[in-house]
Amino acid sequence: MSFNSLGLSQALLKAISKKGYTTPSPIQEKAIPPILEGKDVLASAQTGTGKTAGFTLPLLQLLSQGQTLRQRPVRALILTPTRELAAQVYANVKEYSEFVDLRSAVIFGGVNQNPQVTHLRQGVDVLVATPGRLLDLCNQKVLSLANIEILVLDEADRMLDMGFLRDIERIIKMVPAKRQNLMFSATFSHDIKKLAQGILRHPVMVEATPENSTVDAINQKIYRVAKGKKTGLAIKLISEGNWKQVLMFTRTKHGANKLCKNLISANVSAAAIHGNKSQGARTKALAGFKNGSVRVLVATDIAARGLDIPLLPHVINFEIPNISEDYVHRIGRTGRAGASGEAISLVSADETSYLRDIEKLLGFRIESDIIEGFEPDPNASTEPEKRQQRPSRNAPRRNSNPRNSSGNNPRRQHNKRRN
Incomplete structure (x- = not known):
């Protein structure tokens, strides 16, 4: 047609x-x-x-x-x-x-x-x-x-x-x-x-679904890693793979800022995009990512929603989401328009239950591996530090963001919601 x-x-x-x-x-x-x-x-x-x-x-x-x-x-x-x-x-x-x-x-x-x-x-x-x-x-x-x-x-x-x-x-x-x-x-x-x-x-x-399904178009892989070694592993993967354009996800705004700072300290050009950033900063970060001056764009789920980044080759879940559907949205940023894509998740012990929920949604187990020098902590608890619950969608807006764990007071949180 x-x-x-x-x-x-x-x-x-x-x-x-x-x-x-x-x-x-x-x-x-x-x-x-x-x-x-x-x-x-x-x-x-x-x-x-x-x-x-x-x-x-x-x-x-x-x-x-x-x-x-x-x-x-x-x-x-x-x-x-x-x-x-x-x-x-x-x-x-x-x-x-x-x-x-x-x-x-x-x-x-x-x-x-x-x-x-x-x-x-x-x-x-x-x-x-x-x-x-x-x-x-x-x-x-x-x-x-x-x-x-x-x-x-x-x-x-x-x-x-x-x-x-x-x-x-x-x-x-x-x-x-x-x-x-x-x-x-x-x-x-x-x-x-x-x-x-x-x-x-x-x-x-x-x-309608994309021409290529998530499974067919995207190579998904998990690296089991100690929580404190995630940044080092991410830098190793990006540097040794000579990856030029990587979208990385964190669960919180604070986590995005911290990761961005650590990447820059390791001479990996990066920018963060989330709700606390001004519109000018968000626009500049996205433009830099598209023109190649920014190698890694670190984002939270809400900030990344709707981003149009064609032919994105790599997505890294620095922290896997606590809401399974968000995993599909995240990795769907790559593998578009018939192109292949790679989605890597760095999973620590406390994210075990999140991973189990994601694999249940997908209907299969994702290939898992361990890289020498970045092994998971055998003594770490598999319980989530803080399992965030999705609130009622009819609740007042100032309390309605299930992913805002930045500790902001309700009035400030409500004000930021005014898009």
């Missing part, structure tokens, strides 16, 4: 061709036709499947076919959980709308709102936003959602994980009752289906 057979306009096909795409991905093939028909869609698709184009292309076509009002009120709203994902979705909207008469903008927290406000006042058809900044500007009467025709919730599962349920409910009350709704999520969990029931109307359900 080609893009020509999906019913897209010549203007959009021209933009697609300019990007070098010829064949739609499975999620694009399944989602674009029902969206063009004006139907609500509930789609399951992970990052790397082409899902952004799956809703952006038909959204742009529907808006371009409608009447363009002189004041250009916001007619399509795309909600994303993180600043980085918002910026990437906006970049896609800009690229695909090059040959249609539509204006777009992106708003998110962590940066001065004035340039965003100026952009909005010039008239915007498509708005990409994180919930916090969107509500802030609506409350300031800078922005109205009264003309929304299409509402998109991108990575809805992560928005629930990050405690945005109440914000989503507030936003829903601000948009017209008559609208088209599109919801994209990595999974069709119970919570996602419950959220969908309150937003979508008789949705078409579509599901």
Whole structure:
């Protein structure tokens, strides 16, 4: 199948061709036709499947076919959980709308709102936003959602994980009752289906996985190691393997900062990306990682969600996640678009139960090895230091981040949540 057979306009096909795409991905093939028909869609698709184009292309076509009002009120709203994902979705909207008469903008927290406000006042058809900044500007009467025709919730599962349920409910009350709704999520969990029931109307359900499954595309390996020797082992693997681009995961922001500092001390260029970093620092770190000036990007799960890093060869779980599904999200950063990838996990004794849960989810045992000089501690306890429980997703937002173990007080934690 080609893009020509999906019913897209010549203007959009021209933009697609300019990007070098010829064949739609499975999620694009399944989602674009029902969206063009004006139907609500509930789609399951992970990052790397082409899902952004799956809703952006038909959204742009529907808006371009409608009447363009002189004041250009916001007619399509795309909600994303993180600043980085918002910026990437906006970049896609800009690229695909090059040959249609539509204006777009992106708003998110962590940066001065004035340039965003100026952009909005010039008239915007498509708005990409994180919930916090969107509500802030609506409350300031800078922005109205009264003309929304299409509402998109991108990575809805992560928005629930990050405690945005109440914000989503507030936003829903601000948009017209008559609208088209599109919801994209990595999974069709119970919570996602419950959220969908309150937003979508008789949705078409579509599901697609990457062309290569996690097992087929990614070489997974575990190194059993003493907790205090993890940094040394990571440096050895990166240096001896001459790895040029490595995404490393920690469970906490403090752990990311500490690891980054230790890597730099060992002459391995590194940068950390997490919620406590300013937007400028996060953008600079990601840009350095992409252009090769930063060899290792150390990230927490939430900060890494939605990062678009094509053909990433190596992922290292410096600390494996205590939530099994996050392991799949992490290693899914590599092995994309038919390329091979390597995912290595450094597992200490206290992470034994986390590993057992991950292997249960995968349905197989991951190959394990020990490197001389970095052996595991035979006397270490296999009990987790502190097993973090996922709170109720209906709990107040300031207590809703299951991965924030930085010890911040509730008020500061709530403020940082305003993306």
